[in-house]
Amino acid sequence: MYSRATIAGHPVHPMLIAYPVAGYTGTLVGFAVYAANGQQFWLNFAIAMNIAGVGGALLAALPGFADWLLGIPKDSGAKGVGLAHAGLNVVALALFAITLGFYVGHWDGPPRGTALGLALASAGLVCTVSAGFLGWMLVQNYHIGVRLTHYQESDEPAVQNIRPLRIHHDKAA
Template sequence: MAGHPIHAMLVAFPVALAISTLGADGFYWWTGDLFWARAALWAGGMAFLLGVLAGISGTVELLLVSGIRARAASWTHFVIAVMLLSVLGANWGYRLTTGFEEAVLPWGLLLSAFAAAFTAITGWHGGKLVFDYQLGTSSTGKG
């Protein structure tokens, strides 16, 4: 939008929240304090919802900006990001349907760890696009 990479601006929130979900699950496991189970539910839900928003903006940029669309690494990042969104959604949905406290151990914690790993892989690929290919750094709108 007006030469600004909206996806790059939005993606920080779901990344931080996905990692926070894992942290909250770990603290619940360690302390047994219900606060951390509730925090994991909220962080996981917001990671998914804001991830969908970042994903929509990333998809628009991928499809509309030829410099992004031309790179195979962009498509790899896209596919992994969609997989990450499915894991984030599964994690949040599991907590909503099971009950946020009962969902943490063991499956919530495992889903959060899986989401954190996918977040790292997806972020690495996104960083490669920015730092290696300079995509999203030009104000000309060409990539």
């Protein structure tokens, strides 16, 4: 399974990633609609979604980093994929944080141009989607966060030496 941060045997990082993905997507949508109609509501929507996305990304990064640092074997190909996944997410976080810093002071106006917000949010979302592809590769190809059957574990000898950190103790384990 490799995941070190778990709740009742379920990895925490995949539970949290929906928040930054939704926040980042909402940020881009808000800027696009604001660019089209100029209504302050949509700039405020973009700012609020950006706050949610950046906060969610920071929260999701903690168990993700723990899984990468403490769970994935050093000699596994998953270590490099995980590092690239994290790197793209850090770039996305930085782009959305810059966007937030530029626009957050304009909650009540005055109107602000959308070119920078659209460009940074688009680039950040491309990084997020690319990181998501690598995250899925970690699940699909390297079985990160997947509870394997005993038969599958015998095909993956590295799994036998990894013990997940458990928040909920199973009596059968």
